[in-house]
Amino acid sequence: MKILVAIFLLSQFCFNQQTVDNVVYYSEFGAVGDGVTDDFDAIIATHAHANENGKKVRANSGATYYIGKDSKTAIIQTDVDWADARFIIDDSEVTVENRNRHVFNLTSKLPSEQITSVKTLAKNQEKIDLLLDYNSFIVVIDNTTMRYIRYGLNQNSGSAQTDVFVVDTKGNVDMQAPIIWDYNNISSMTAYPIDTEMLTIKGGHFTTIANQAESRYTYYSRGINISRSNVVVDGITHAVTGELAHGAPYGGFISISNCTEVTVQNSVFSGRMTYNTIGNANLPVSMGSYDITVNRSTNVTFINCTQLNDINDRKFWGIFASNYSKNITFDNVVFSRFDAHMGVANTTIKNSVLGHQGINIIGSGLFLIENTEVRGNNFINLRNDYGSTWEGEVIIKNCKFVPRNGARGDAVLFGGSNSGMHNFGYTCYMPKKITIDGLVIDDSNHPENYAGPKIFANFNSEYTNADFEQKYPYIITEEIIVKNTTINSDKSLIISNNSFMFSNVVVKKL
Helix, strand or coil: CHHHHHHHHHHHHHHHHHHHHCEEEHHHHCCCCEEEEECHHHHHHHHHHHHHHCCEEECCCCCEEEECCCCCCEEECCCEEEEEEEEEEECCCCCCCCCCCCCEEECCCCCCEECCCCCCECCCCCECCCCCCCCEEEEEEEEEEEECCCCCCCCCCCEEEEEEEEECCCCEECCCCCCCCCECCCCEEEEEECCCCCEEEEEEEEEEECCCCCCCCCCECCCEEECCCCEEEECCEEEEECCCCCCCCEEEEEEEEEEEEEEEECCEECCCECEEEECCCCCEEEECCEEEEEEEEEEEEEEEEEECCCCCCCCECCCEEEECEEEEEEEEEEEEEEEECCCEEEEEEECCEEEEEEEEECEEEEEEEECCEECCCEEEEECHHHCCCEEEEEEEEEEEECHHHHCCCCCEEEECCCCCCCCCCCCEECCCEEEEEEEEECCCCCCCCCCCCEEECCCCCCCCCCCCCCCCCEECCCEEEEEEEEECCCCCCECCCCCCCCCCCEEEEC
16 A cells, blocks of 8 residues: 555656646746846746747746847747736837847747749639648738839838738648739748647736837837747736837737737737827828737637727727738727728627727728727728728628717718729729628717718719719729618718719618
């Protein structure tokens, strides 16, 4: 009996020792955690050891880690538990060595691969002549074709045609995120292997002491970059302090790029101060500054996330932005804004609240908004700087619209404009079909002579008769289905003040 007990105790000791040995703490590599000593070298060394030896990283309970101005990055390739630890990222000194360096970078150990055997691609192509060692996330670029030729105060000459999608080892394309452009000339094609195991980072309260730089488009990174597929971020809080009347914008405390299957949940973020500068048209312009950005990624989900400051406070810029991404989901999110700059394909927003900057989109596919309250100027703003284009369908189901957070004004569901005279690098579309099934419009604080809420803004004030000719035609919505609406003003829903432009739209009120 004594021998059996001894064997059991020995096995328990070995198990517990193995468990302890599989975790490494920042203090083991010299981190002080007093909030004053710069612990960044110790943090970097801890993660380097963990990466090499397959260990998890855990912050010391109650510690506060100070991260200074040095141009360094901690590479994360194993699970991390920051628990109740605090991190101070100090950007207040003008001499931050490299504003483009992320503090943490979640990366894969699997190397990316340049694909040179594929010469062309077609929109919605289902299979590529390609054999890979891993299911992969693909980024393809055509430098000879310009898209998203921006119009307005931040006008530019466009960006190279870019697409992202997922393929399996035999080249089969995941059609949940299809190829959206034709490629007759491929400048580069990169395969990023998709890790099969999930990487999780959780906990931690981060505070950024904001930069005090000149207000120009010199974006700061200085946060957490995720460039590895299959990641969960759980329970992170990010606060911002020290913002002045001037400063450079931020490109995202959480930045997600070149990957798929990322979930951010149970986390809290901060809106950033709005600063002004001179845009490309040599006129004053407000600069976007973000706490979350999603670029060149697919299947990115935010669940149970909110922001520390007021989502309706207009001195803070919208918290979220995306480019070249597909299948983004908000579920139980309270943010000041959802925004798709250079295109999103397929988006779901449900059980959420969007604040003063509302929903701003261009892109394609299905945009589903369900059980969500929007408090922006429009329920959906089709961004006019990129042609107010959505090539696909919009479904609004069981939602509420409070224009301008209840301030007096008109109520317009779809905002935007397109003169038909600017080449954006693609044909521009309004949603082909719009379904509104269950919508409360709180337009009780309306102006005098208010005729009622409008489905569309006046997208082109020149397009009022058949004589108007568009140099670059804007394809108008074909069908709108409306049912189960409640309008607090007791007015009727109007298609637009520009009745001629939308005269051929079929509206079915059920």
